[in-house]
Amino acid sequence: MIVIQNERMRYRRRWRTRLQWGALLCVMVFIYGSHAPLIALSKVNNHVPFDPSSCVVMIELTKLLVSFAALVATEGTSAVLAPPSLVLVTPYAIPAALYAVNNNLVVLMQAYMDPSSFQVLSNLKIAVTALLYSLCLGRRLRWGQWFSLGLLVAAGVCHSYSSLDPAEGVAAEGAARLHITAWGLFLILVYCCVSGLAAVYTERVLKSQNLPLSLQNLYLYVFGVLINGLSSLSALASDKSFLEGYSWTVWAIIAGQAANGLLMSVVLKHGSGITRLFVISCSMLVNALLSWAFLGLQLTFFFLLPVSMVGLAAYLYYT
Numbered sequence: 001m002i003v004i005q006n007e008r009m010r011y012r013r014r015w016r017t018r019l020q021w022g023a024l025l026c027v028m029v030f031i032y033g034s035h036a037p038l039i040a041l042s043k044v045n046n047h048v049p050f051d052p053s054s055c056v057v058m059i060e061l062t063k064l065l066v067s068f069a070a071l072v073a074t075e076g077t078s079a080v081l082a083p084p085s086l087v088l089v090t091p092y093a094i095p096a097a098l099y100a101v102n103n104n105l106v107v108l109m110q111a112y113m114d115p116s117s118f119q120v121l122s123n124l125k126i127a128v129t130a131l132l133y134s135l136c137l138g139r140r141l142r143w144g145q146w147f148s149l150g151l152l153v154a155a156g157v158c159h160s161y162s163s164l165d166p167a168e169g170v171a172a173e174g175a176a177r178l179h180i181t182a183w184g185l186f187l188i189l190v191y192c193c194v195s196g197l198a199a200v201y202t203e204r205v206l207k208s209q210n211l212p213l214s215l216q217n218l219y220l221y222v223f224g225v226l227i228n229g230l231s232s233l234s235a236l237a238s239d240k241s242f243l244e245g246y247s248w249t250v251w252a253i254i255a256g257q258a259a260n261g262l263l264m265s266v267v268l269k270h271g272s273g274i275t276r277l278f279v280i281s282c283s284m285l286v287n288a289l290l291s292w293a294f295l296g297l298q299l300t301f302f303f304l305l306p307v308s309m310v311g312l313a314a315y316l317y318y319t
Helices: 002-042 052-075 077-081 086-109 115-121 124-137 143-162 182-208 213-231 233-237 248-270 273-294 301-318
Strands: none
Touching: 002 248, 002 273, 052 077, 052 086, 052 213, 052 248, 086 182, 086 213, 124 143, 124 182, 124 273, 143 273, 143 301, 182 213, 182 248, 182 273, 213 248, 248 273, 273 301
């Protein structure tokens, strides 16, 4: 009788954990997918009215404040007032710097390729992240799992291709507007490598230290605020106000991206960085559905192909 009761408790605990993870991942997919539509809704006369660097600083600051409040609530004020060890804190500067480099690379690459080419080629970061995950963390992946990750890359390319507007492919003079230079190819490879390295390194640091996650987040986002704050000094020196152009959609972007960053740290701490890749891939589909619902995007039958590929990839990887 006792054995049966223990088995039932383990069964309920296992399903409770699965439901919690499922709910967390669904929230992350929705937030990721709503990011681009919210940016589109925030535009005024087809231009973003706010400074992107100030938005990044506000996101990092929000994550820092939430981490501080969570640390005080769970560990007490003594955990905050205790002097930190440089050996423990210093590693968190590296992912903060890598994420800041990637934010600037996204802007820099626009001069060497069109946005559509960037949208398609940026899906290579899925393959690069998986490769770094296997090499740096020593995680052996089965051939079926490698195939499923290849499906994710293909699904991202198909989705990006299906969202291209054929009318934008030809300029008024008849020349092709889709373009990418050799320097652009180099930058996109650097972007994918830095993105993958940042995710893998963050997971390694979070799992290697036996510290509360809220404290680890506090260390990470202190560097995030400092580094991104330095990169936005040019905006502070201009005539524009730091919060100029902010609307409810911008604040929704800040709240959503801050929540996603905090939830992603939970995934990297207690789960796997590969799960992050599936979240990003699924978010492309949510992005398309939200764009169809609120921005009038016309979905084609071709949209079903990346949907099927993502579903098949998830089934192959986790079974």
